[in-house]
Amino acid sequence: MDSIQLALANIASPPVLAFILGLSLVLVRSQLQIPGQIFDFLSIYLLLAIGIKGGVSLSTTPAAEVWLPVLVAIGVGCLIPIAVFFGLKLITPLDKINRGALAAHYGSTSLVTFTAGLVFLENANLAVEGYMPSLLAVMEVPGIIVGILLAKRSSRDGALSTALNEVFTSKSVILLIGGILIGFITGPTGYEKVEPFFGSIFTGMLTIFLLQLGIQAGKSVKEARRAGFGLLAFALGFPLVSGALGVAISQAIGISQGGSVVFGLLCASASYIAAPAAVKLSLPDAKPGLYITTSLGITFPMNLFVGIPFLTWFSGVIL
Numbered sequence: 001m002d003s004i005q006l007a008l009a010n011i012a013s014p015p016v017l018a019f020i021l022g023l024s025l026v027l028v029r030s031q032l033q034i035p036g037q038i039f040d041f042l043s044i045y046l047l048l049a050i051g052i053k054g055g056v057s058l059s060t061t062p063a064a065e066v067w068l069p070v071l072v073a074i075g076v077g078c079l080i081p082i083a084v085f086f087g088l089k090l091i092t093p094l095d096k097i098n099r100g101a102l103a104a105h106y107g108s109t110s111l112v113t114f115t116a117g118l119v120f121l122e123n124a125n126l127a128v129e130g131y132m133p134s135l136l137a138v139m140e141v142p143g144i145i146v147g148i149l150l151a152k153r154s155s156r157d158g159a160l161s162t163a164l165n166e167v168f169t170s171k172s173v174i175l176l177i178g179g180i181l182i183g184f185i186t187g188p189t190g191y192e193k194v195e196p197f198f199g200s201i202f203t204g205m206l207t208i209f210l211l212q213l214g215i216q217a218g219k220s221v222k223e224a225r226r227a228g229f230g231l232l233a234f235a236l237g238f239p240l241v242s243g244a245l246g247v248a249i250s251q252a253i254g255i256s257q258g259g260s261v262v263f264g265l266l267c268a269s270a271s272y273i274a275a276p277a278a279v280k281l282s283l284p285d286a287k288p289g290l291y292i293t294t295s296l297g298i299t300f301p302m303n304l305f306v307g308i309p310f311l312t313w314f315s316g317v318i319l
Helices: 003-011 014-027 036-059 063-091 096-107 111-123 132-154 160-168 171-200 202-227 229-252 257-268 274-282 288-317
Strands: none
Touching (some): 014 202, 014 288, 036 132, 036 171, 036 274, 096 274, 111 132, 202 288, 257 288
């Protein structure tokens, strides 16, 4: 299966098609909405499920093998949202709240992009380190925290200490970090008992969640147009620049070619599962048409069609 076929297969998955359906419902002026309480439940479910599965993966990884990649992942996960936040100030007219929301999305990671990269590399016969799913979990949280913190710190509602308290006690961060701790402590044996709920039906829950996100994005998509060419250029260019830097950094600390591609994808991808749920809870004034349209509507397909094969090629060039 070549890269284009792989991209089409992933875009044709139920969650992404549900997002497209949500957009289409707005175009035909349908009044369909997922009730607010159900959408809040889905946000809580997805955040906790991602945290638990990441913690289980981390619990089975030898510490001596993973400590340096984890430290680098945390550092990169903190630096990316800072670069996004201030970079967007230079090329877009976005306010601080929306730049913080976008920083949270691009500082976090995309599970679907990560999975597509693994499949692509398997077909290309490139081995990947077993601790890579742990880095996915590790990088999920710092970018969201830093992005939300930047938006909170820059708003009028308090000093840095107040913003820190709001961020670290917010539902989104508690659920992500708490989920990682639960998964890490219980491990694979404990996870088996809840797998039917947090594993088997995860894609179905995600499908409903993305249906509502598609509706929200469709209603707010004009906001993305107002942001101008700068936002579009960012959403298309970010995956290539950030991903290439991720590949170079990971190879510099001894990660294999296949592993460096995966790490590059973690740096290049933008979250459309954990981050939208976190931003919805912590930054309710941010506009979904901006952060959902750019992360899922532009950067996601960009990574599938161009980013994965480009980073695979680039990883071989710099070896």
